Amino acid sequence: MKKIYYVIGGLLGATLLYMGxxxxxxxxxxxxxxxxxxxxxxxxxxxxxxxxxxxxxxYSGNLTVYGLPSGRMFKEIPVFSQFPTSxxxxxxxxxxxxxxxxxFVPWDDLHHPDISQTNGELDGRWVFVNGNNTPRIxxxxxxxxxxxxxxxxxxxxxNHSSAFITENTEYVIAGTRFAVPVPQRDMPIDQYxxxxxxxxxxxxxxxxxxxxxxxxxxxMPGFNYxxxxxxxxxxxxxxxxxxxxTEEANTLMEVNSSQNDKDFIAAINWQKIEEYVNNGGxxxxxxxxxxxxxxxxxxxxxxxxxxxxVTVDPTKVxxxxxxxxxxxxxxxxxxDPSGEYIxxxxxxxxxxxxxxxxxxxxxxxxxxxxxxxxxxxxxSFDDVMAGIVKSGGLxxxxxxxxxxxxxxxxxxxxxxxxxxxxxTWDVVDRKPTFYSVGHLMIPGGNSRKPFGKYVVAMNKxxxxxxxxxxxxxxxxxxxxxxxGEKMELIYDFPTHGEPHYAAGCPAELLASKxxxxxxxxxxxxxxxxxxxxxxxxxxxxxxxxxxxxxxRSHFTPDNIEGVKVGDxxxxxxxxxxxxxxxxxxxxxxxxxxxxxxIMPGQTKTSVWEPKQxxxxxxxxxxxxxxxxxxxxxxxxxxxxxxxxxxxxSLGGE
Amino acid sequence: xxxxxxxxxxxFVFPLWNIELGAPQYPEPLxxxxxxxxxxxxxxxxxxxxxxxxxxxxxxxxxxxxxxWEFTVFPIVIGGMAAIGIxxxxxxFVDKLGPSWFFGWFVVMTxxxxxxxxxxxxxxxxxGTNLDPNAIMKLxxxxxxxxxxxxxxxxxxxxxxFDAYSYPRLGAYLMFIGMCLTLFAGYIGGKTSTKRTKSLxxxxxxx
Numbered sequence: 001m002k003k004i005y006y007v008i009g010g011l012l013g014a015t016l017l018y019m020g021x022x023x024x025x026x027x028x029x030x031x032x033x034x035x036x037x038x039x040x041x042x043x044x045x046x047x048x049x050x051x052x053x054x055x056x057x058x059y060s061g062n063l064t065v066y067g068l069p070s071g072r073m074f075k076e077i078p079v080f081s082q083f084p085t086s087x088x089x090x091x092x093x094x095x096x097x098x099x100x101x102x103x104f105v106p107w108d109d110l111h112h113p114d115i116s117q118t119n120g121e122l123d124g125r126w127v128f129v130n131g132n133n134t135p136r137i138x139x140x141x142x143x144x145x146x147x148x149x150x151x152x153x154x155x156x157x158x159n160h161s162s163a164f165i166t167e168n169t170e171y172v173i174a175g176t177r178f179a180v181p182v183p184q185r186d187m188p189i190d191q192y193x194x195x196x197x198x199x200x201x202x203x204x205x206x207x208x209x210x211x212x213x214x215x216x217x218x219x220m221p222g223f224n225y226x227x228x229x230x231x232x233x234x235x236x237x238x239x240x241x242x243x244x245x246t247e248e249a250n251t252l253m254e255v256n257s258s259q260n261d262k263d264f265i266a267a268i269n270w271q272k273i274e275e276y277v278n279n280g281g282x283x284x285x286x287x288x289x290x291x292x293x294x295x296x297x298x299x300x301x302x303x304x305x306x307x308x309x310v311t312v313d314p315t316k317v318x319x320x321x322x323x324x325x326x327x328x329x330x331x332x333x334x335x336d337p338s339g340e341y342i343x344x345x346x347x348x349x350x351x352x353x354x355x356x357x358x359x360x361x362x363x364x365x366x367x368x369x370x371x372x373x374x375x376x377x378x379x380s381f382d383d384v385m386a387g388i389v390k391s392g393g394l395x396x397x398x399x400x401x402x403x404x405x406x407x408x409x410x411x412x413x414x415x416x417x418x419x420x421x422x423x424t425w426d427v428v429d430r431k432p433t434f435y436s437v438g439h440l441m442i443p444g445g446n447s448r449k450p451f452g453k454y455v456v457a458m459n460k461x462x463x464x465x466x467x468x469x470x471x472x473x474x475x476x477x478x479x480x481x482x483x484g485e486k487m488e489l490i491y492d493f494p495t496h497g498e499p500h501y502a503a504g505c506p507a508e509l510l511a512s513k514x515x516x517x518x519x520x521x522x523x524x525x526x527x528x529x530x531x532x533x534x535x536x537x538x539x540x541x542x543x544x545x546x547x548x549x550x551x552r553s554h555f556t557p558d559n560i561e562g563v564k565v566g567d568x569x570x571x572x573x574x575x576x577x578x579x580x581x582x583x584x585x586x587x588x589x590x591x592x593x594x595x596x597x598i599m600p601g602q603t604k605t606s607v608w609e610p611k612q613x614x615x616x617x618x619x620x621x622x623x624x625x626x627x628x629x630x631x632x633x634x635x636x637x638x639x640x641x642x643x644x645x646x647x648x649s650l651g652g653e
Numbered sequence: 654x655x656x657x658x659x660x661x662x663x664x665f666v667f668p669l670w671n672i673e674l675g676a677p678q679y680p681e682p683l684x685x686x687x688x689x690x691x692x693x694x695x696x697x698x699x700x701x702x703x704x705x706x707x708x709x710x711x712x713x714x715x716x717x718x719x720x721x722w723e724f725t726v727f728p729i730v731i732g733g734m735a736a737i738g739i740x741x742x743x744x745x746f747v748d749k750l751g752p753s754w755f756f757g758w759f760v761v762m763t764x765x766x767x768x769x770x771x772x773x774x775x776x777x778x779x780x781g782t783n784l785d786p787n788a789i790m791k792l793x794x795x796x797x798x799x800x801x802x803x804x805x806x807x808x809x810x811x812x813x814x815f816d817a818y819s820y821p822r823l824g825a826y827l828m829f830i831g832m833c834l835t836l837f838a839g840y841i842g843g844k845t846s847t848k849r850t851k852s853l854x855x856x857x858x859x860x
Contacts, residue, residue, distance in 0.1 A: 517698075551705065552705055577705075578697075578698035578701055578702070579698060579701075579702045579705070580681075626709065626790075627709070627789060
């Protein structure tokens, strides 16, 4: 993706000129303005931020948590990637979370977080994210800030127009960017056109538990479903997807899929399709996908393979699916807080196309069609279009909103954020970004109730913004104060991985309910020890299970003998602390996985396969206390044929 | 008198005393509520966490109700005194007992209170100075004597990284108000009975 943009960027000489101007403008912001900007972002030591921001980590596979306006990073939440910091994806309990129909996939490309909503407003229960590469959707708890569930999406490839939630969190919606044969089969690539499909998946969310269930997939023509957003308010019940490659090219896509003057925004009435499915509509298709659920009671993830999915042919459901012609390979597809306007950002053009939901309904009613594609009616452009924003920029990508009737659109090629008015379509302000901005985020900017105080612009190119760190640099983000008529750049901070979209919410929505410890008396892990007196070592063939507990500042037991070369030693470690922010770590020499970081009340397991005779130390990796350095122990490993009995002790007892 | 002594019963519900331990890394201080029948953490896991910290300096773990006779005897004494006080008040109300009984109850209660405080202080001295000789950290005062970790009986004391605060809580305040009420009742009772005696004498004189 980035490469394509580089090429585009390279072709457009004007861009370079523009960037040159920006570079000059950067260091010049000083004096009175800079001091007021400093005051705006300064969160004094001991003070806390106003907003949480969840920035996708892109190819890091994880989600990062920041504070606004300070730009301070609080946490990296492991989602799709193994994370040695905590042992996620390495511990026995979390390995199942990364299971897929392709086996263990320890990485993904995380793009779009979306916070759960009730009545179109952020409710702060969960944040949903997509894995783009091996199509997956994850649900992260906003009490524990941990990944609780990952569901794989069959029949999809390049899970990009995801994970967007409907306004009561009825569904998480996940669309495929790459059309593929459905079901997958061996066939010539050049027979793509007319044969490949684009699956749009509707994953229901249990209102109490948040549990995900792949309810149905709409098998659309083989276009590329790029981004999407839910209808809200009056357009609740609809979902809008931008598309490109309506040409259905299968090679040299940058040229061949840029030929049509207009691609489409697909409008899907999911409530109609849901009703159709509830009444027995759709076809059951045999498939195979993983559904992984983590329990905070057993502190363990379980992976289940699902074998069936309901697919829906959109032409079989009357009045459920329409195409809205939208110029120039639209990328962003954003819906304003009222639900009336659907903004398509033709990424190869200068202008934004705004469709009207009311006009769309009237056009459907009046059958104002301009042909069809694979049996799906194409609505007449002039009958659905509400306005064109003559932006003066180039390469519009994404739009967010404040609650005052303003929209803010990023322009990748001209590297700027443009503020414009809904309904008059007038541009009121523009500010440069540094450089080549992708998504932007206003807390609640994708809901009925935006908190329009700051906008965060997330850029693809860093260049000279920070001290150089060799060829590879973190991406940069900018914070603008948008409370006034003109936007004001107030801060610049590096991010982790490659942030695409982000989601933000007021701090008070989450801070008070954030969990401090896991209760030991609620620990249902089968290998937990809730009292140090239960600590023990058991042998089962060549498997050795160590039931170990930790408290400041010792392991129980800390001397273990009777382990032999060739054994598979499971260290099941329960942290007996019930005090906020007192984790213990565990590592042992020659561990082929990673350390563990065990939160108070939690149990985690690391497998160790000793290969050499000797006396091998283990220790706590988290500086837990004044006696942290002493938090250590030994395992004696004897030859495979020795007959030393298992024994264990602490303080000689 | 009855209300006053009944207020003692508040001690069965509310803590008598509280010791709070704050430190830089404990922005939310750890706390100990002392009830007449045992100790409770100010937050659910505070006792476990105080014990966890105290093991570094060799302090004994905080006593459970069965570890100290006080937690059995105090409720009996308080319950008993409340019952006796109510009885005295009732009999006083129907003029069977004079206000001297009220004052007597107050004096006994005050002595018991002082004994209780003395005992509480003695326990803290033992707890704060009777340390495990194999303690992880053995700290000394500048004069070379072993450092004491006895919390203050009342007020604030700095102990290593901790600020200890020791103050009475609602149960103690109720007891204090109750005792004042009994004193007040004795005073009022004394006045009215003197008046009554006077008028009685007057009547007798006129007849």
